[in-house]
Amino acid sequence: MSELLALDNVTAGYGESVVLEGISFAMQEGDSLALLGRNGVGKTSLLVTLMGLTRMHGGKIRWQGGDIARVPTYLRAHAGLGWVPQERFMFPSLTVEEHLTVVARPGEWDVKKIYEIFPRLQERRNNMGNQLSGGEQQMLAIARALMVNPKLLLLDEPMEGLAPIIVQELMRVIRQLVVDKGMSVIVVEQHARLALSITKRAIVLDRGQIVHESDSESLMQDKDKLDRLVAVAH
Numbered sequence: 514m515s516e517l518l519a520l521d522n523v524t525a526g527y528g529e530s531v532v533l534e535g536i537s538f539a540m541q542e543g544d545s546l547a548l549l550g551r552n553g554v555g556k557t558s559l560l561v562t563l564m565g566l567t568r569m570h571g572g573k574i575r576w577q578g579g580d581i582a583r584v585p586t587y588l589r590a591h592a593g594l595g596w597v598p599q600e601r602f603m604f605p606s607l608t609v610e611e612h613l614t615v616v617a618r619p620g621e622w623d624v625k626k627i628y629e630i631f632p633r634l635q636e637r638r639n640n641m642g643n644q645l646s647g648g649e650q651q652m653l654a655i656a657r658a659l660m661v662n663p664k665l666l667l668l669d670e671p672m673e674g675l676a677p678i679i680v681q682e683l684m685r686v687i688r689q690l691v692v693d694k695g696m697s698v699i700v701v702e703q704h705a706r707l708a709l710s711i712t713k714r715a716i717v718l719d720r721g722q723i724v725h726e727s728d729s730e731s732l733m734q735d736k737d738k739l740d741r742l743v744a745v746a747h
């Protein structure tokens with residue numbers, strides 16, 4: 514397995530303010546990482562930093578062997594970083610299918626394959642972006658990222674605000690992608706146990722720093738530690 518991503522002592526923030534400090538970790542192809550921590554500790558900022566949308570104050574980000582610290586966001590997307598932001602960003606004037614086809618890039622994932630894994634999106638293919646439920650929007654946001662054929666998927670709180678039954682449906686698909694197909698992924702999630710159940714490794718942030726790193730299974734088993742580190746509903 515070859516190295517996909519490596520952060521070396523990354524310090525980053527917004528303008529002069531620093532929200533991530535001394536972040537170092539690496540991922541191989543096929544790795545899956547749960548990125549956990551309380552509200553406001555910097556999880557989203559870390560994903561946004563990978564996409565080049567914060568100010569780097571120090572450190573290096575290596576992507577497939579090359580330094581990308583100064584590479585603009587759209588080129589990072591072209592290079593294989595597939596970001597699914599928390600806000601989902603649907604276009605009210607595009608149908609489900611148009612959302613998929615406008616971003617398509619050559620590779621394994623095409624509309625047919627997306628509909629196999631998300632049958633609900635096929636049912637809704639002619640609906641507009643603003644006619645979808647929250648769960649359908651999240652499915653479309655993930656599907657749209659897959660259509661770009663990324664090498665690493667960055668999922669920012671995919672379960673947020675969704676009803677338990679929809680969470681189950683979405684988890685089934687994400688599990689299929691990550692566990693069965695071996696897709697490389699970083700999942701930010703408030704529902705720590707859900708994220709741990711589908712990933713190999715876990716990192717916990719606190720106030721912009723990594724305070725815990727282990728395999729996901731052992732953190733899941735250590736209820737006290739998990740409560741102490743994350744202390745939210747899981």
Ligand SMILES: Nc1ncnc2c1ncn2[C@@H]1O[C@H](COP(=O)(O)OP(=O)(O)OP(=O)(O)O)[C@@H](O)[C@H]1O
Pocket residue numbers: 527532550551552553554555556557558559
């Ligand atoms: N655009 C921004 N400009 C300035 N500060 C920001 C910006 N976005 C986030 N921050 C600050 O950065 C810190 C980390 O926020 P971030 O959203 O990364 O945390 P988080 O762990 O993802 O939290 P949550 O779970 O609430 O989404 C917070 O103090 C937040 O106020």
